[in-house]
Amino acid sequence: MTERSQDTPADGERSRTLVESAYSSLRHEILSGHLKPGAKLRTEELRLRYKIGASTLREALTRLLGEALVTAEGQRGFRVAPISLSDFSDLTNVRKMIETEALRQSVLAGDEAWEGRVVAAFYRLSKVEERLAESAQAISNDFEQRNRDFHQALISACASPWLHRLNAMLYQQSERYRRISLVNRDVPRDVHAEHQAIYEAALVRDVERVCRLTGEHIDNTLSVVRQVLTRDAAVHEPKPGRSIRERTPAGKHAVEKI
Template sequence: MNIAQETLSDRAHAMLRGDIVSGRLAPESRLRIAQLSETYGIGASPLREALSKLTSEFLVLFEPQRGFSVAPVSADELRDISRVRCELESEALHRAIEAGDDAWEAGIVAAYYALSKADTRRKNDPSEGSDSWEDKNRTFHEALVAACDSPWLKRLRSLIYYQHERYRRISLTNPDPARDLQAEHAAIMEATLARQAPEAIRLSKDHIDRTTQAVLKVLPA
């Protein structure tokens, strides 16, 4: 594969993953190469490579004779994903707290500040700020575990994060007005920076569980 084609494949992967996670490509919808090529302006070969990678990430299914389709969603899968995410996030956060230095702490504070600004924009204009908020939210949670000394743990955590984000976005159509996400993020940050690992892990698990319960309320049967 040449460099240009690899770049196109990476671009196709990023765009497809973003559209699947955001719900713009609905669960179980067929992914036809010709239609995707027209939509994204990318050739068939890079698209097939991107779809193959997304299959390995469990966001896309491939069936002989039927081709590619967006992976389905279900309440049982969400519960399983949430349990696994809690375990991976907890271990990664614990390791990060043990190994983190001043630069790690500064990265968390900077990510939280950016997330706070995005949260304000989202509240002022939900239609314009949701994607930006999701990006900043992902960056904040990545900053919390950035000092984790296990590359494989971080890779697996990143894989499950996108799966959970895909479900979380389903609940955006019916948000819980009583929930203060920024307060939850602030509490996790403060416990993490204070190196209070048990409390930070407890708050992180509670944060994930509350999101899961919110999604379950609106998840289609």
């Protein structure tokens, strides 16, 4: 008997195939930090959790492999991709280069429709930033979404699919670091002011200024994450409840636990 159960998709996913929804769920759990960096991903446990077959789960994990959110080794299964300060530092530099270039092209090529997207995205971002001071934790999903939309809108007039592709990948990676840092503690920073400055420079088509400000903006994120990660290296605690059993891979700096 092999009836497809077609269980209700975990969250708000309406992906068609089971692989796709498992992929979405797993990605969300990794990005949000619920699945911890370096953690072993045992097929058996995940299989039961998501109520899917072994191959289906395996395929979902393989997709994440291509996005560098999980690692895979020989006959030793999958792990959540580890994080490290040096990785994030590297990531930040490369992302600065890519996003800046995309931005340059976009601001130069942007038409009226582009302006409209930027204005709209900035407005929505501002709204959520107002509420960010109090309940940083609660609305971090909202904020991340709109922050991504804003950055995306800014470069949306860039005509290069490859720049978009690479940028999306790097942005997702850095989003992971940001969210992991956010969950731990929130380091205040006037991120709204930075966004506003970028926004205004974009609309007056001051390319050099937009690029410079965005570069600094990205760098500031590095600073914040650096603070959190170095501080947490000492503090961490094992997660309560039925958690995925795991061994800390040898010699990694202890950003393992969130």
